[in-house]
Amino acid sequence: MKKSVLFIAMAASLFAIGTAAFEWPIIDTITEFLFLPLAGFIGIAFLGSFALSVMYAWDYRKRHRFCFIPLIIQIVTVFIIFFVPFTRLWLKWNFLHYKEEREKIVKKVIAGELKPNVEYNGSLIELDSSFPLVSLGGNQIVVETNDGKPYVFFYTYRGILDNYAGFLYLPKGGDPSLFYDLYEESRTEIEKLQPDIYWVSHH
Numbered sequence: 001m002k003k004s005v006l007f008i009a010m011a012a013s014l015f016a017i018g019t020a021a022f023e024w025p026i027i028d029t030i031t032e033f034l035f036l037p038l039a040g041f042i043g044i045a046f047l048g049s050f051a052l053s054v055m056y057a058w059d060y061r062k063r064h065r066f067c068f069i070p071l072i073i074q075i076v077t078v079f080i081i082f083f084v085p086f087t088r089l090w091l092k093w094n095f096l097h098y099k100e101e102r103e104k105i106v107k108k109v110i111a112g113e114l115k116p117n118v119e120y121n122g123s124l125i126e127l128d129s130s131f132p133l134v135s136l137g138g139n140q141i142v143v144e145t146n147d148g149k150p151y152v153f154f155y156t157y158r159g160i161l162d163n164y165a166g167f168l169y170l171p172k173g174g175d176p177s178l179f180y181d182l183y184e185e186s187r188t189e190i191e192k193l194q195p196d197i198y199w200v201s202h203h
Contacts, residue, residue: 005056009070012049013077015042021086024157028136032159050074094156095167095193098134105134106152106169109143116143135166146178153179157201165201167193176200 027035053070108114118124127139135141137158144151149171157165176198177183189201
């Protein structure tokens with residue numbers, strides 16, 4: 001019984017942490033519609049294993065002192081999920097990991113080597129298999145021209161309707177609020193990462 005309770009607690013905790021840590025890549029793989037029931041199932045499984053750990057530790061006088069380990073693991077997991085900024089850490093890693101590749105792509109857009117190639121949207125460029133996955137949601141980037149200069153956007157989240165987030169590369173002296181619908185202040189988050197590079201979110 002002791003080993004099974006410990007195994008269940010560890011498995012439930014790992015799945016819960018993994019889901020929190022890789023939320024956006026998971027959504028990109030299975031879509032937001034499937035992620036919600038998946039996250040719900042993992043949440044229910046974690047609560048069930050937490051209750052099992054509590055019951056196992058409750059009658060500690062009849063058990064070995066290590067009976068608290070499963071419960072401690074799950075309490076630590078709760079703190080990790082609520083206090084570790086997984087999304088921010090993932091975004092920072094993604095930005096740094098693909099920074100050089102994205103800069104090369106922006107230069108190709110400016111030079112006219114990459115142009116919109118998606119029939120139903122004149123602002124989209126679908127990158128072929130020679131490019132790494134620099135934009136979630138199909139490896140498509142958005143190019144919008146303002147004052148004759150291109151604004152290039154890479155998705156980190158491509159949600160439903162007009163919900164999206166990602167990295168926006170501006171021409172020198174550009175204004176992020178000029179891109180698409182980022183002028184809607186109440187629905188927009190804009191964070192400057194480097195000169196002329198912003199992380200933006202519209203919800």
